Amino acid sequence: MNGQDKGIFYQLSHKYSLLHQTKFTKSSMLAVSHALEDIVISSGFKADMYVFFQHFKFFIEEIDRYLELAKICNNIYIFTSDVKWNELKQPNYPNNLIIIELNSLSPLIQEWNVIVDYRPNPMILATRELDEQPDLINWEREPQTMNQDKLPGKDDFRAFLGILSFDTKTALDGVKLARMNVPENSLADPAESSLLSQDNSNLDSKTSRDIDTTTYFINRALNEIEDKTIQLKRANVQLQEEIKNNKRTSYEMIKRLCFAAEYRDVETALHLIKMSYYSKELYRAYGANPTEVELMTYASLTHDIGKIGIPDRILMKAGRLTSEEYQVMKRHPYIGARILQDSSQRLINMARNICYYHHEKYNGKGYPLGLKGTDIPLEARIVAIADVFDALSSKRVYKQDFSKEKTLQIMLEERNNHFDGELLDLFFEIVDELLEFKFRLENLSMHKTNTELLNLYLQEIN
Ligand SMILES: [Fe+2]
Ligand SMILES: [Fe+2]
Incomplete structure (x- = not known):
């Protein structure tokens, strides 16, 4: 990782945090990240993608998504731990999809962000996994081990660090495009809405912008969850059909055995x-x-x-x-x-x-x-x-x-x-x-x- 990348993470962690107090479950954060990636894909934003994963298996599950993004983006950096290089079939991957292996103890693998390099004003969506579960139960964190699967609750919560942009217009363009993509959700009017700009720090309007942004991403997340639920229901119907078929086959087999015996x-x-x-x-x-x-x-x-x-x-x-x-x-x-x-x-x-x-x-x-x-x-x-x-x-x-x-x-x-x-x-x-x-x-x-x-x-x- 070069010095410029480290600087970005420093900024994400310490400086420009629009919605820092808002907690999301990890599944809703996945939907949020998909939302932003969809915007990048559909709008053809020139983007650099920096993506961090806790587990290599998440990257494998999402590979089609990143191959699609690789067609649009300058580079996609997947920072991950415990890479199983033999599962990668490296030759099939485009050159701009770059996998960087981190030590699984690295704090960086608890981060996730996408940087849209819409020059001269890049836009960033950033989240971070929480060290502690917020307010729900008295959660005792186990010492980190190489086996990330064993960390209780760690996968479940993330803080949404916010959408950062160094220019309001860039951010608004992003929201406008997003609105076209998801017409049914209740986005605030982009004309009235703006995301954090480096130059704009008025607190009152910042709060209202926070709500607009949050509303958009929550709605987008809900839409995605709804889609997944429909898919799940369809799969369930199919499964039931299979079970019925299986049952019929077994009954048929028993019947034929009886005929054989009777014979x-x-x-x-x-x-x-x-x-x-x-x-x-x-x-x-x-x-x-x-x-x-x-x-x-x-x-x-x-x-x-x-x-x-x-x-x-x-x-x-x-x-x-x-x-x-x-x-x-x-x-x-x-x-x-x-x-x-x-x-x-x-x-x-x-x-x-x-x-x-x-x-x-x-x-x-x-x-x-x-x-x-x-x-x-x-x-x-x-x-x-x-x-x-x-x-x-x-x-x-x-x-x-x-x-x-x-x-x-x-x-x-x-x-x-x-x-x-x-x-x-x-x-x-x-x-x-x-x-x-x-x-x-x-x-x-x-x-x-x-x-x-x-x-x-x-x-x-x-
Ligand atoms: Fe008998
Ligand atoms: Fe008998």
């Missing part, structure tokens, strides 16, 4: 639908929110998906399984969990837990791990109840359906044995409504194929 005769569609309905309704009664209930609707469909990996001679066997065959059959929770493991999605994780743990028993006598009580994930404890209830209350090739009373009696005997007692109590509270659904579904199944039924069910619950 191999793993479980009937009728059983899957009832299981899914009973599980989600019990989950709802338990107090799960609608999103979780929806996940359960789909996740529970997969509970026996692991049976895809069981050999036909065992899976399709009409008679009783031998104890060896039964041992093979008991691998289906593990196979299901393998199919669905390592997903980052809540739905798939829930499905994986259901697959893996739906044959665990509350008293620890289930399989495959012999987990006990609430060590068994909630979703699996719920599905266990729904699965057994449907097995007991439905007709199967090898058995008649039990009456409601008989079914409930058998299940009650398993309170805190096979089933989580509290969940079972809740289940009994809603069981009549579940049986109504079962009745309606079984009637409907006389006229529909399994695939049609499953599709119909999934369409209706969405």
Whole structure:
């Protein structure tokens, strides 16, 4: 840095401070600095830009802006610390964009200013980071370290040192151009407004000029914040759309897995639908929110998906399984969990837990791990109840359906044995409504194929 530059900083820090007492948050100061840069760009001011950053990453984030400014300005000096030269792709940068690395302890990196070299009367916008947070909390400043990220609150406040000009006309031209650029803001009439001139030091008119200038920059900052908010809202809508798409894809995947299972005769569609309905309704009664209930609707469909990996001679066997065959059959929770493991999605994780743990028993006598009580994930404890209830209350090739009373009696005997007692109590509270659904579904199944039924069910619950 040459002697002339040092002189400018001396002036900024000690002498010409128009709005010295005004505090801004750093985000509004960024908007203010953008405002001034926009004026430089749109007006084609011949400008020297001196820009100071605390962090090199800010420069990288703003690089497009400075490339644009480099087309107009004589030179752009970026004073920054902790430069990662390999991120710069230096050859692509114009020669007049000059990066000067400062020691991160240098007080200069707490300054920001733009000098518009509108000769013979340069104009300067200057801000400075505060050493202390103003008046809000008892803020204790940590000693400065090389890691600027660690300084609490330091990034949050800056003082606006003001717009300095050595000539009123130059400053007014700047404001006039700014007004054309941002017509909706409430700038004072440039004819009545003036910025600090070296020759003009009348205190009363200075105060009113201060307000005009401040109003302009605050309004400009607000406009920019509003623009950013709109952008953010748009991005949010897009994100929501993506999330919806993701959800649809996951549901679609689960559905197709079910079709695959059905193709191999793993479980009937009728059983899957009832299981899914009973599980989600019990989950709802338990107090799960609608999103979780929806996940359960789909996740529970997969509970026996692991049976895809069981050999036909065992899976399709009409008679009783031998104890060896039964041992093979008991691998289906593990196979299901393998199919669905390592997903980052809540739905798939829930499905994986259901697959893996739906044959665990509350008293620890289930399989495959012999987990006990609430060590068994909630979703699996719920599905266990729904699965057994449907097995007991439905007709199967090898058995008649039990009456409601008989079914409930058998299940009650398993309170805190096979089933989580509290969940079972809740289940009994809603069981009549579940049986109504079962009745309606079984009637409907006389006229529909399994695939049609499953599709119909999934369409209706969405
Ligand atoms: Fe199973
Ligand atoms: Fe089942």
